[in-house]
Amino acid sequence: MPDLRITIEGAEPVAFAVSPLLALKLKICNAVPGEVIQSIMLQAQVQIEAPRRDYNSDEQRRLGDLFGEPARWSQTLRNMLWTHAAVNVRPFTGVAEVDLPAPCTFDFNVASTKYFAGLEDGVIPICLLFSGTVFYEDADGALSIAQVPWETEARWRVPVETWQRMMDHYYPYSAWLSLRRDVFDRLREFKSERGLTTWDQALEALLA
Numbered sequence: 001m002p003d004l005r006i007t008i009e010g011a012e013p014v015a016f017a018v019s020p021l022l023a024l025k026l027k028i029c030n031a032v033p034g035e036v037i038q039s040i041m042l043q044a045q046v047q048i049e050a051p052r053r054d055y056n057s058d059e060q061r062r063l064g065d066l067f068g069e070p071a072r073w074s075q076t077l078r079n080m081l082w083t084h085a086a087v088n089v090r091p092f093t094g095v096a097e098v099d100l101p102a103p104c105t106f107d108f109n110v111a112s113t114k115y116f117a118g119l120e121d122g123v124i125p126i127c128l129l130f131s132g133t134v135f136y137e138d139a140d141g142a143l144s145i146a147q148v149p150w151e152t153e154a155r156w157r158v159p160v161e162t163w164q165r166m167m168d169h170y171y172p173y174s175a176w177l178s179l180r181r182d183v184f185d186r187l188r189e190f191k192s193e194r195g196l197t198t199w200d201q202a203l204e205a206l207l208a
Contacts, residue, residue, distance in 0.1 A: 013162065019170070020170045025100075039135045043132045044086070044128040054122075065114055066115060080115065087101065122159075
């Protein structure tokens with residue numbers, strides 16, 4: 001029966017995808033010598049371990065929407081669910097390396113985006129909680145099935161610069177903001193009445 005150990009060896013943006021993806025580079029080791037793994041249907045819950053890093057005063061101010069006043073962070077600063085990810089692992093014996101694509105968003109109504117954008121530098125501590133199904137050959141060569149143990153997990157510290165570089169690649173000089181439909185209609189009327197050609201011009205006029 002497989003005895004799997006999973007570690008994270010790095011994280012890199014996927015350069016050519018329909019939407020932003022962060023490839024978490026996994027190393028999967030099977031401690032059972034010579035055992036053939038036919039495939040693994042691997043799932044992961046990706047959590048942000050927010051309490052595992054320090055924050056400067058500017059970061060604390062920008063993260064106020066998520067955690068409130070810094071004086072209350074001992075109560076409000078908690079791990080956050082970032083996303084779910086999945087990958088099918090090809091046949092291997094011993095060790096396999098695979099990229100786990102984690103979907104990302106630049107929507108500032110989403111807590112993970114608020115968190116990432118609120119950081120200036122340093123790292124983003126993450127924890128992957130794994131589950132899934134392992135298909136392997138038993139001692140007689142027959143196909144057998146086992147579950148990835150629920151306690152299987154791995155940690156990594158993603159550089160903030162990696163996330164910034166990914167979003168600059170997909171959305172250069174841009175950010176996404178979702179508005180209520182009635183607010184959008186009012187903004188559209190404001191833009192049209194003043195003959196403004198872009199949404200940036202409409203917002204700059206309001207901010208002025």
